[in-house]
Amino acid sequence: MxxxxxxxxxxxxxxxxxxxxxxxxxxxxxxxxxxxxxxxxxxxxxxxxxxxxxxxxxxxxxxxxxxxxxxxxxxxxWKDKAPFLPSDPYQKAQARFWADFVNKKIGDVGGRIWAGKREEIEVAKKELVENLKELEKVLGEKAYFGGDTFGFVDIALIPFHSWFYTYETLGDFKVEIECPKLIAWAKRCNQRESVAKSVAHENEVYDFVLQYRKKLHLD
The missing domain is CATH 3.40.30.10 (Glutaredoxin)
Structure with a gap:
């Protein structure tokens, strides 16, 4: 294979x-x-x-x-393993919607923090927190975004947790204070072997961003 x-x-x-x-x-x-x-x-x-x-x-x-x-x-x-997307058409559409939301509202906004000029960070930080709170509402009291099963939206979002430390350090805020349920979810996801072995460490990300910002004279 x-x-x-x-x-x-x-x-x-x-x-x-x-x-x-x-x-x-x-x-x-x-x-x-x-x-x-x-x-x-x-x-x-x-x-x-x-x-x-x-x-x-x-x-x-x-x-x-x-x-x-x-x-x-x-x-x-690879259909022989547990599916990422639900079979119900409406639930499937919702999962796709929120994965797209992650791309546009977490990925794009997060990029304005780690790769943005200092004066842009404060605005982007506020947007990011608002968007994370929207995701926390969707998560609610569930273990994962799809319920009891790790799935599509979880896979879309959990890699960004590796970047949270960088966002927080540059923006001077704490995601856990703003979105405690989301951080509890992230810790749950990171206990999965598939996640633990596939994501970069937050310090690796931060070191890369520091070098990137220094190179482009962003600070």
Whole structure:
């Protein structure tokens, strides 16, 4: 299977972490190839010529790009393991909606914190907290976003927990104070082997961001 399945990825990428978690949940063997995003491989450029970004899952020579699409592809192809998406059409649509919300309201806003100028951080921080509170409402008292089962929205969101420390340090706030149920959920997710072995450590992320910001003179 490793020869048939290749993941082009970058270890600190929250989007790449999604693909790794999904593959681990389904217990799928694959070949991992770390990309240097400052010197992208020919394979990456050939397999994702439109966006030229990671992650890219290559299955039997055919590329699948965009992390949420990759997670859904894995779910559809490897059906012998527990599904990520619910079977009910409405619940499935809701899961897709909230995964898209994570991309736009957590990913994009978080990017304005870690890669933004100092004066942009305060505004982005407030937006991020508001958006996390919306997700906490959706989570409610459930163990996972889908109920008792770890699934699609959990996979979409949990990689960002590795970046929370960086957001908090740059923005001078604490997610746990604002969204305690969300942090309890994150701790639950991180106890899963599939998550624990697939996500970057918060200190690795922070060190990378410090170097990035120093390089671009953002502070």
């Amino acid at each position: 490793a020869k048939e399945l290749i993941l082009l990825d970058e270890w600190l990428s929250m989007f790449g972490m999604r693909a790794r978690i999904a593959l681990a949940e389904k217990e799928i063997e694959y070949e991992y190839r770390e990309e240097d995003l400052d010197n992208k491989s020919q394979m990456l450029l050939q397999m994702n010529p439109i966006h030229k970004k990671i992650p890219v899952l290559i299955h039997n020579g055919k590329p699948i790009a965009e992390s949420i699409i990759i997670v859904e592809y894995i779910d559809e192809v």
